[in-house]
Amino acid sequence: MSNQENTARLLPDVAVHAQPHLAGALDWVGMADIQVPVLFDAGDGEVQRASARVGAFVNLNQPDKRGIHMSRLYLQVEQALSTRTLTADSLHALLRGFLDSHKGLADRACLSIHFEHLVRRPALRSAHSGWRAYPVCIEASLTGQDFLLEFGTEVIYSSTCPASAALSRQLIQDQFAHDFDADEPIERAAVLAWLGSEQGIVATPHAQRSVARLRIRPVAGAGFDLIRLVDRVEHALGTPVQTAVKREDEQAFALANGGNLMFCEDAARRIQRALDADDLLSDFHIRVEHQESLHPHDAVAYASKGVEGGYGSTS
Structure with a gap:
């Protein structure tokens, strides 16, 4: 036997030694932020x-076992x-592999994956x-034969406040009444x-960058x-943020904002209706x-499909 083989054979493994004074089952054990x-x-x-x-995890359901085999998960x-x-x-098979490699230690496995995906989006009017x-x-x-899969993303869009728009229109009317004599003919x-002047448009409604965070459970095979998903939600909202923008695109975006005034409640219901139909x-x-x-705080709304045992909290 070579020195290298002898060294490998003698490597200590302290994880196999139980610690009876610290016995207890654990909900999840594993690794987060694997790159x-x-x-x-x-x-x-x-x-x-x-x-x-x-993130890769299994439970540790044997109270007398000190740890899991993290290298196997990795x-x-x-x-x-x-x-x-x-x-x-492929994810189902990976989780099954987690459990097969931890027989006698675990009967539940979970996995989370976070990344960004680039999608090319056309401008509203120009060819860019x-x-x-x-x-x-x-x-x-x-868990056993029960496989659960969830998928999430975010859509960023512009929201113009309907109340602010109405108040701005009133101020514009007041300015018009001030600048044009009611008894004089108007050309x-x-x-x-x-x-078209700054004097005429004396007020503009406030708008803000807004975010719709989505979590879905696709049907089997979807x-x-x-x-x-993104196309459906962005179409429902009408004002997704843009990439390449020329003046004609910015004008089209302003028109889209004017035609899609919405509170957060309106936006949530628009998305809810779109996803209900999917x-x-x-x-x-x-x-x-x-x-x-307008405020230093955010306006927030939640919605869900409302199936039994499904989503429904503000987490």
Whole structure:
């Protein structure tokens, strides 16, 4: 036997030694923020490689066992996620591998994956386009034969306050009444010039960057169709943030804001209606956050599909 083989054989493993005075089962044990590349198809057939942070865990249901085999989890994560495109089946197999490698120690496994996926989005009017990075969160768990998969992302959009818009219109009316004598005839050209001046538009409604955070449970076999989900939500809102912007695009964005005045409640209901109509979703949870420009606090609304045993909290 070589010195190298003898050294390897004699490496100590203190984890096998129980500590009876510290006995107890543990809900989850594993690793967070494992850095690994993942391969992801957002639904357009183009697989992108992204830098992800992964959490991998199993429970420790044997009170007298000191620890789990973390290296086994790490090696399985690295092999599975860096070489195969993410699918429900591949994640199910990975979690099954976690449990198979911890027989006698664990009967539950879970996994979380966080990364960003780039999607090219066209401008509103011009021929330009640009990239948008959508955060992706995938969470999966396996308990016996019960496999649960959740998928999340965020949509950023603009929200213009309906109340502020109404108050601004009133001030514009007041200014018009002040600038034009009711007893004098009004020429169309003068009104047009007034409407195009800063003097005429004396008030504008407040708007803010807003975020819709989405968690969904796809039906079996639906996969991770990020682009379809984002398109559906952005269409429902009408004012998603833009990438490449020329003047004609900015004007079109202003028009979209004017045509989609909304409180946070309105935005949540728009998304709720859009997702309710999606047969590929078994459940969903929505958190809408309007990052107010009027207040130092945010306006927030929640909505869900409301299935039994599904989402419904403000977590």
